[in-house]
Amino acid sequence: MAVGLAAPDALWPVGGIRVASGAAGIRYRNRNDLVLLELTPGSHTVAIFTRNAFSAAPIAVARNHLSSAAPRLVLINSGNANAGTGTEGVRDALACCEKLAELFHCRREGVIPFSTGVIGERLPVDKVVALLPDLKSRLGAGGWLEAARAIMTTDSVPKGISRDVVIHGKSVTVTGIAKGAGMIRPDMATMLAFLATDARVNRELLADLLQQTALTSFNSITVDGDTSTNDACVLTATGQSGVEVRKEDNEICQVFSNVLRDVMEHLAQSIVRDGEGATKFVTIAVNQAASFNEARTVAYTLAHSLLVKTALYASDPNWGRILAALGRAEITQLDIDKVDIYLDDTPVFVQGARALNYTEQLGQTVMQKPELMIRIDLHRGQHHARIWTTDLSHDYIRINAEYRS
Amino acid sequence: MAVGLAAPDALWPVGGIRVASGAAGIRYRNRNDLVLLELTPGSHTVAIFTRNAFSAAPIAVARNHLSSAAPRLVLINSGNANAGTGTEGVRDALACCEKLAELFHCRREGVIPFSTGVIGERLPVDKVVALLPDLKSRLGAGGWLEAARAIMTTDSVPKGISRDVVIHGKSVTVTGIAKGAGMIRPDMATMLAFLATDARVNRELLADLLQQTALTSFNSITVDGDTSTNDACVLTATGQSGVEVRKEDNEICQVFSNVLRDVMEHLAQSIVRDGEGATKFVTIAVNQAASFNEARTVAYTLAHSLLVKTALYASDPNWGRILAALGRAEITQLDIDKVDIYLDDTPVFVQGARALNYTEQLGQTVMQKPELMIRIDLHRGQHHARIWTTDLSHDYIRINAEYRS
Numbered sequence: 001m002a003v004g005l006a007a008p009d010a011l012w013p014v015g016g017i018r019v020a021s022g023a024a025g026i027r028y029r030n031r032n033d034l035v036l037l038e039l040t041p042g043s044h045t046v047a048i049f050t051r052n053a054f055s056a057a058p059i060a061v062a063r064n065h066l067s068s069a070a071p072r073l074v075l076i077n078s079g080n081a082n083a084g085t086g087t088e089g090v091r092d093a094l095a096c097c098e099k100l101a102e103l104f105h106c107r108r109e110g111v112i113p114f115s116t117g118v119i120g121e122r123l124p125v126d127k128v129v130a131l132l133p134d135l136k137s138r139l140g141a142g143g144w145l146e147a148a149r150a151i152m153t154t155d156s157v158p159k160g161i162s163r164d165v166v167i168h169g170k171s172v173t174v175t176g177i178a179k180g181a182g183m184i185r186p187d188m189a190t191m192l193a194f195l196a197t198d199a200r201v202n203r204e205l206l207a208d209l210l211q212q213t214a215l216t217s218f219n220s221i222t223v224d225g226d227t228s229t230n231d232a233c234v235l236t237a238t239g240q241s242g243v244e245v246r247k248e249d250n251e252i253c254q255v256f257s258n259v260l261r262d263v264m265e266h267l268a269q270s271i272v273r274d275g276e277g278a279t280k281f282v283t284i285a286v287n288q289a290a291s292f293n294e295a296r297t298v299a300y301t302l303a304h305s306l307l308v309k310t311a312l313y314a315s316d317p318n319w320g321r322i323l324a325a326l327g328r329a330e331i332t333q334l335d336i337d338k339v340d341i342y343l344d345d346t347p348v349f350v351q352g353a354r355a356l357n358y359t360e361q362l363g364q365t366v367m368q369k370p371e372l373m374i375r376i377d378l379h380r381g382q383h384h385a386r387i388w389t390t391d392l393s394h395d396y397i398r399i400n401a402e403y404r405s
Numbered sequence: 406m407a408v409g410l411a412a413p414d415a416l417w418p419v420g421g422i423r424v425a426s427g428a429a430g431i432r433y434r435n436r437n438d439l440v441l442l443e444l445t446p447g448s449h450t451v452a453i454f455t456r457n458a459f460s461a462a463p464i465a466v467a468r469n470h471l472s473s474a475a476p477r478l479v480l481i482n483s484g485n486a487n488a489g490t491g492t493e494g495v496r497d498a499l500a501c502c503e504k505l506a507e508l509f510h511c512r513r514e515g516v517i518p519f520s521t522g523v524i525g526e527r528l529p530v531d532k533v534v535a536l537l538p539d540l541k542s543r544l545g546a547g548g549w550l551e552a553a554r555a556i557m558t559t560d561s562v563p564k565g566i567s568r569d570v571v572i573h574g575k576s577v578t579v580t581g582i583a584k585g586a587g588m589i590r591p592d593m594a595t596m597l598a599f600l601a602t603d604a605r606v607n608r609e610l611l612a613d614l615l616q617q618t619a620l621t622s623f624n625s626i627t628v629d630g631d632t633s634t635n636d637a638c639v640l641t642a643t644g645q646s647g648v649e650v651r652k653e654d655n656e657i658c659q660v661f662s663n664v665l666r667d668v669m670e671h672l673a674q675s676i677v678r679d680g681e682g683a684t685k686f687v688t689i690a691v692n693q694a695a696s697f698n699e700a701r702t703v704a705y706t707l708a709h710s711l712l713v714k715t716a717l718y719a720s721d722p723n724w725g726r727i728l729a730a731l732g733r734a735e736i737t738q739l740d741i742d743k744v745d746i747y748l749d750d751t752p753v754f755v756q757g758a759r760a761l762n763y764t765e766q767l768g769q770t771v772m773q774k775p776e777l778m779i780r781i782d783l784h785r786g787q788h789h790a791r792i793w794t795t796d797l798s799h800d801y802i803r804i805n806a807e808y809r810s
Contacts (some may be wrong), residue, residue: 053732053733053739053741054729054731054732054741083725084725084728084754086757086758086759088758119728120728182712224711226710226711226733229732306629306711306801306805307587307629307631310801310805310806311805311806314807318524320488320489320525320634323488323525324524327459327460327634328456328458349489353490353492354489354525392802393802394799394802397715397718397798397801398799401716401718402719
């Protein structure tokens with residue numbers, strides 16, 4: 001059960017993008033597992049990828065193709081990650097691109113492939129290729145929500161959001177979909193996320209905007225600290241709204257950037273809310289750090305502590321575990337006597353000792369909430385970071401002991 | 406249930422050390438929770454402590470006392486960690502030392518205190534102090550096993566071992582006890598461990614030997630990656646055997662060091678075998694690394710991956726998860742195509758792809774064993790590291806969601 005998250009009611013079309021989903025039977029039965037996105041000529045597309053050294057075959061191919069041509073087609077499968085498959089995996093990914101390119105009479109480099117699912121098994125290329133003509137024939141503007149469903153693996157709900165904003169009197173849409181629930185600790189990237197807008201944005205600015213907004217959205221979440229081999233976040237701007245976003249026009253750029261941030265933060269939060277076995281959605285805020293990295297280090301150390309995570313699961317205000325995790329964070333010369341710990345707005349630990357008016361009952365009240373914040377004030381500087389995470393429950397163990405990721 | 410570990414049948418006395426345990430009623434009912442060790446004058450004692458920035462009050466006091474006097478008495482309580490207790494915690498620890506010193510007519514600095522148990526609650530000094538005369542009256546040579554029981558918290562069995570070795574025709578004994586099952590990822594120290602020998606070893610050599618052997622024993626284990634605020638490992642040499650171990654006498658030094666290593670590795674393994682919820686005892690060996698630190702980084706990244714740990718619990722040879730964890734280890738420019746992965750002696754992944762003759766059945770056979778090895782050959786250099794860890798089971802969640810650490 002996702003924490004405070006339902007499937008989106010609807011996702012809006014983005015001018016210049018057509019979508020289709022279908023069932024290739026790669027691993028799952030009776031559900032879609034293959035998605036095709038067609039991007040109108042003149043679109044700009046940028047992406048960020050996992051930094052896992054064992055990045056999957058499709059990541060290598062997508063990175064390569066993106067650097068040599070403007071993508072016309074995006075092909076995404078679930079059920080098989082095509083990772084740990086060596087040179088055969090690369091051949092398999094390229095074979096899918098090739099067949100799709102033939103159908104659309106474009107270059108192979110115009111296709112960027114993505115895969116998510118089980119690691120270490122060959123991608124069944126024949127099944128993928130067999131479905132491509134059908135996908136082509138069913139391309140349409142309205143298939144986003146269906147696509148969000150087709151890319152799910154251990155996700156319990158499809159994840160997506162649409163936002164619009166009026167710029168120069170014209171409406172600009174941003175629609176995004178994402179998948180991911182486990183093996184979630186994106187490193188300069190995310191699980192799979194696909195975002196599109198009908199604004200016109202040049203490639204350089206688009207890449208800048210994606211990097212900036214990824215840092216505080218997809219790159220600020222963790223479920224279990226494990227980074228996937230297949231993380232990718234793709235952003236396409238088709239320009240079909242007729243609205244141009246330029247770097248020089250600061251105000252417009254800010255308005256557009258805010259909408260993009262909204263969409264990305266929603267998708268990033270959605271992944272955490274649907275974290276495997278999650279019963280809590282937890283914000284960890286670290287303030288007054290000497291640097292942004294220091295604040296993030298402390299936040300992630302708490303978020304990855306199994307003892308903190310199981311205390312969250314138990315709704316147990318066991319601040320000793322927060323303290324112990326904080327104390328092992330890899331930052332230099334932490335002065336205990338300056339550290340404050342809050343649960344939501346309740347001071348728990350102030351300047352090296354339990355807060356005067358703190359009671360177990362006060363802590364318990366916060367810990368029982370499905371959404372709560374752990375706040376640490378380090379009193380070492382002016383930097384801060386905020387990440388989102390989950391608790392660690394029996395269901396996480398069950399899901400990951402029973403199923404293959 | 407500890408993996409391949411039962412309570413020791415017996416622990417041998419060490420000349421020059423007297424031991425007593427009793428029930429102060431600090432937290433537990435109907436069991437001992439307080440241990441007193443009396444060290445004969447002329448003994449040398451060295452210790453290593455947690456590097457957690459939030460080290461507990463008794464750690465601060467013990468460190469301080471050790472630097473100013475040769476300890477005559479060691480006082481250990483379970484049930485309360487006296488951590489996160491600020492200046493009051495330090496006063497409480499000192500009060501216990503003071504009362505004990507009065508009883509023995511020695512200086513307060515001659516007492517080193519240790520605590521383990523719940524973090525963030527005041528130590529009930531009155532209860533501790535009230536039991537001291539009784540402990541003093543019952544001091545004897547034979548109380549080691551009882552002491553191993555008294556320092557347990559979430560441990561399921563007492564941990565201890567005795568070894569002897571004949572040097573220059575005389576028998577030298579090393580006896581050690583330890584406790585710990587969760588919050589286990591010692592950082593240059595351990596959970597609580599107390600070792601004693603009747604060899605005569607000067608303080609400098611004793612400290613060297615402790616550091617060296619700790620690195621590959623207590624500092625090579627992890628259960629959950631959480632470092633305790635109270636970790637400490639204490640080694641006393643009483644000299645009562647009449648055998649002297651000197652640095653200049655290389656061969657004797659090696660013989661003694663080997664026995665010490667034996668004892669420490671046994672105790673370190675015992676902690677892992679009794680890891681909270683553990684159903685597997687797993688050795689992770691990383692070979693052919695560019696440096697010792699690199700090898701350890703890779704080993705710990707695997708050992709802390711929740712996905713690897715849940716796969717171990719499920720006896721699932723899910724090497725994709727090993728691969729993914731390996732790929733996010735913080736080492737520079739890892740070349741996938743050179744990496745080999747073995748489960749025990751079964752090659753699973755060789756030079757970037759699944760091993761030719763590998764089958765799920767082969768992997769499964771290894772993973773079903775209660776004790777197994779994951780071996781990684783990096784082909785980057787000549788360094789290697791070996792650590793011990795556990796799986797992550799439902800019982801870990803249950804233990805840590807239900808109980809306060």
